[in-house]
Amino acid sequence: MAIAGKRGTEVLRDPSLNKSTAFTEAEKQALGLIGLVPDVTETQDLQLQRVNLQLGQKPTDLERYIYLINLLDHNETLFYSTIMSDPAHFLPIVYDPTIGEACLKFGHIYRQPRGMYLSMARRGKVKEVLRNWPERDVRFICVTDAGRILGLGDLGANGMGIPIGKLQLYTACAGVPPQYLLPMYLDAGTNNEQYLHDPLYLGVRKTRPSSDELYSFVDEFVQAVQEVFPKCCIHFEDWTGVDAVHLLQRYRDKYCVYNDDVQGTAGIVLAGMINAAKIKVKNLSDEKYLFLGAGSAGIGLADLLCSAMVEEGLSLTQAQSRVYMFDINGLLEESRTDLEDFQKPYAHKHAPTRDFVAAIDSIRPTTIIGVSTVGGTFTQKVIEAMSRINERPVVLALSNPTDHAECTPEQAYTWSKGKAIYAAGVQFPPVRLNGQTFLPGQANNFYIFPAIGMAIFSTQASRVTDEMFIEGARAVADQVPSDLLNQGLLYPLQSNILETEIQTAARVAKLAFDSGLARVARPADVVGFIRDHVYKPEYKLETARSTVA
Numbered sequence: 001m002a003i004a005g006k007r008g009t010e011v012l013r014d015p016s017l018n019k020s021t022a023f024t025e026a027e028k029q030a031l032g033l034i035g036l037v038p039d040v041t042e043t044q045d046l047q048l049q050r051v052n053l054q055l056g057q058k059p060t061d062l063e064r065y066i067y068l069i070n071l072l073d074h075n076e077t078l079f080y081s082t083i084m085s086d087p088a089h090f091l092p093i094v095y096d097p098t099i100g101e102a103c104l105k106f107g108h109i110y111r112q113p114r115g116m117y118l119s120m121a122r123r124g125k126v127k128e129v130l131r132n133w134p135e136r137d138v139r140f141i142c143v144t145d146a147g148r149i150l151g152l153g154d155l156g157a158n159g160m161g162i163p164i165g166k167l168q169l170y171t172a173c174a175g176v177p178p179q180y181l182l183p184m185y186l187d188a189g190t191n192n193e194q195y196l197h198d199p200l201y202l203g204v205r206k207t208r209p210s211s212d213e214l215y216s217f218v219d220e221f222v223q224a225v226q227e228v229f230p231k232c233c234i235h236f237e238d239w240t241g242v243d244a245v246h247l248l249q250r251y252r253d254k255y256c257v258y259n260d261d262v263q264g265t266a267g268i269v270l271a272g273m274i275n276a277a278k279i280k281v282k283n284l285s286d287e288k289y290l291f292l293g294a295g296s297a298g299i300g301l302a303d304l305l306c307s308a309m310v311e312e313g314l315s316l317t318q319a320q321s322r323v324y325m326f327d328i329n330g331l332l333e334e335s336r337t338d339l340e341d342f343q344k345p346y347a348h349k350h351a352p353t354r355d356f357v358a359a360i361d362s363i364r365p366t367t368i369i370g371v372s373t374v375g376g377t378f379t380q381k382v383i384e385a386m387s388r389i390n391e392r393p394v395v396l397a398l399s400n401p402t403d404h405a406e407c408t409p410e411q412a413y414t415w416s417k418g419k420a421i422y423a424a425g426v427q428f429p430p431v432r433l434n435g436q437t438f439l440p441g442q443a444n445n446f447y448i449f450p451a452i453g454m455a456i457f458s459t460q461a462s463r464v465t466d467e468m469f470i471e472g473a474r475a476v477a478d479q480v481p482s483d484l485l486n487q488g489l490l491y492p493l494q495s496n497i498l499e500t501e502i503q504t505a506a507r508v509a510k511l512a513f514d515s516g517l518a519r520v521a522r523p524a525d526v527v528g529f530i531r532d533h534v535y536k537p538e539y540k541l542e543t544a545r546s547t548v549a
């Protein structure tokens with residue numbers, strides 16, 4: 001007898017079938033497992049207790065990350081039941097901020113392959129490479145060339161940790177079944193000298209090619225995906241800002257693609273802005289925005305924010321006139337000659353300046369948004385300037401990992417004397433100030449891209465649109481209870497993330513049906529339809545006993 005053609009040690013070596021110490025006597029008998037596993041039959045709860053015991057003995061989060069990835073390599077169900085048992089505790093271990101450290105050391109902590117490595121040396125052969133993947137129905141490829149990993153720069157092949165982690169969040173946060181997910185590193189070399197000289201580095205030891213060469217290889221990849229995995233959505237992640245925006249423009253109207261750094265970040269920050277405006281009893285279009293950073297995250301957000309203001313009744317030009325940006329060379333303004341096309345709508349008439357505080361004093365924004373990758377750039381003077389001109393200054397310090405945040409919540413609340421409405425890109429603990437407790441929210445994309453993913457997965461939507469991210473943002477914002485909103489919390493609690501994402505996915509799925517992008521019939525109950533698609537981290541063998549033959 002066999003399951004999926006496997007028995008004995010083959011079952012134990014397949015992480016999607018392995019139950020470790022939870023096989024029943026009947027399963028052990030049927031599958032030739034007697035003697036290969038201990039004689040007990042443990043419940044999943046007991047297995048979870050052992051996992052937690054072992055995790056508790058690990059000295060650092062990086063060690064816990066390595067342990068959990070190892071668990072995933074052996075027992076996928078137990079891995080996901082662990083993460084989903086306490087998302088607020090485990091998400092920072094499997095994803096941000098631990099993932100940043102895991103990527104920096106990826107070649108050193110590497111144990112076994114996960115996902116696919118597609119190097120530019122395979123030009124002309126991409127379809128053949130994709131066909132080596134064992135699953136035929138792939139619904140999401142998360143692909144990076146690791147040009148800009150988190151705020152850490154060019155990490156080359158070490159960036160593979162990111163697509164692996166991102167796709168785990170599709171499952172852990174929104175219940176997209178793991179067998180449909182394919183992490184991919186598109187190896188275009190690296191300009192990271194340290195890795196080029198590290199004997200344990202796992203990527204091609206070449207510097208990066210020109211944009212034209214890179215884009216023509218990405219063209220081949222995107223077209224090959226359409227043929228090999230026709231229902232697949234391509235999720236671009238952690239490319240450099242310029243590549244991210246250009247590649248999105250290149251494919252978004254032709255294929256089912258999106259870029260999480262551009263659209264996911266934009267969506268989740270927009271959710272925070274919607275709630276900040278709610279606290280102030282204002283609309284988005286009443287606010288004025290100044291960005292520190294005009295890369296992929298900044299531009300994506302500015303564009304989506306403008307679309308949302310247009311939905312509120314402004315013209316596009318009026319919406320853009322409410323958004324200013326500042327980058328490494330100072331304020332984006334009309335006389336700048338170094339701007340990309342996609343930055344120009346935000347370069348208004350203004351005297352050149354490299355002084356952010358002076359820009360605040362002259363532009364008088366109500367909201368500042370840090371997407372600069374540089375920690376500490378929202379100085380005391382910046383926060384004080386914002387507090388001078390605003391009753392409730394909105395301060396979004398989004399760069400990550402933790403030490404890249406433009407300011408900490410403690411700094412924002414202290415320097416603004418408790419007036420700031422604050423969120424960060426990473427999770428900070430609550431802050432006590434003058435007898436009051438403030439709850440800094442985490443503008444983390446994981447509230448939104450897994451939900452968008454679930455909506456696309458379940459409806460088989462043919463395109464990913466900005467309207468989906470705006471609707472996702474509204475859905476996330478609507479799920480913060482008013483008592484928490486009053487304590488300054490802009491985002492829902494992570495402890496209930498699966499339910500939050502199911503509700504968000506349902507609203508986005510409704511939009512996909514309304515806009516004719518869905519490729520399945522519209523169900524009467526869309527929330528129930530989403531629930532029917534949700535992966536549950538429960539062992540299948542016993543229920544699938546009829547298939548044991």
Ligand code: NAI
Nearest residue numbers: 150151241293294295296297327328372373399400425445
């Ligand atoms: P990017 O590299 O495309 O852009 C960075 C921008 O910051 C550029 O415009 C650059 O000129 C500017 N910049 C750099 N140093 C500066 C300085 N000292 N002063 C002013 N501007 C400066 O990076 P990307 O993709 O836009 O990401 C930016 C940050 O946003 C990263 O730290 C990333 O971790 C964070 N992010 C946060 C997310 C979240 O969930 N909160 C999601 C995606 C990105």
